[in-house]
Amino acid sequence: MGTSVGGSAEGISDDAVVEATGRARSEWYSMLDDADAATWRHKDIATWLSDEQGVDAWWAQHLTVAYEQARGIREPGQRQDGTFEASVSRTVALDPADALQALAAVVAAELDVEPLALNLTAKHPTARFPLDSGEFVLASASPLGDGRSSIGLTWGRMTDGTRLAEIKTELREWLQSVG
Structure with a gap:
């Protein structure tokens, strides 16, 4: 379903991610891949980022959605419930x-x-x-x-x-x- 709507990562620089979370988006994606997070539920990814990695809740949500979009789990504009x-x-x-x-x-x-x-x-x-x-x-x-x-x-x-x-x-x- 190709749309011209950008993903969650667009509009937020990697510098801003590093400043807010201590790591670049690519580093977070690698860590999530190593943890097999592509098979997890959305909530579990966000919880792992916030509770286990100390990422602020807003940034944990942002990284979760960006990761899901980068891995083809979620399309831009798609909500957790599929709508x-x-x-x-x-x-x-x-x-x-x-x-x-x-x-x-x-x-x-x-x-x-x-x-x-x-x-x-x-x-x-x-x-x-x-x-x-x-x-x-x-x-x-x-x-x-x-x-x-x-x-x-x-x-x-x-x-x-x-x-x-x-x-x-x-x-x-x-x-x-x-x-």
Whole structure:
């Protein structure tokens, strides 16, 4: 299922991995191969990295997904349960509640559906939009300070990865409509 969506390792330099974990990605992959981790469950790989190797939980998850993609266990955009997910984000000059309200309005207009849940009072406001296909769109906003927020869209529960690049392009266009 070839898509033009990049893997987990793209966008994060090996220098950043070394700085955060003490080893290059290739070293972690070799250690995981030596431990026969390609036959393990996702959770077991992440636990081995965090508990036995002392890797921070976020970096353990990142390395686990990157390793699974590098070894052909998981495709880019594929979740642990086998479904696929596309996510995009950008920064806007709005507080989180205003940013989410604006983003939710764009998503509602584009999908012609109202959010199932809209939480504007949380520190990280979210709105979830159910789709008839069983898929969903999640809109989110997180405070960055100085009146800015990171807004994001996730299109989830896709049965395969054939639409990932197309969906990411569409979601990026929706984000550009905010702020």
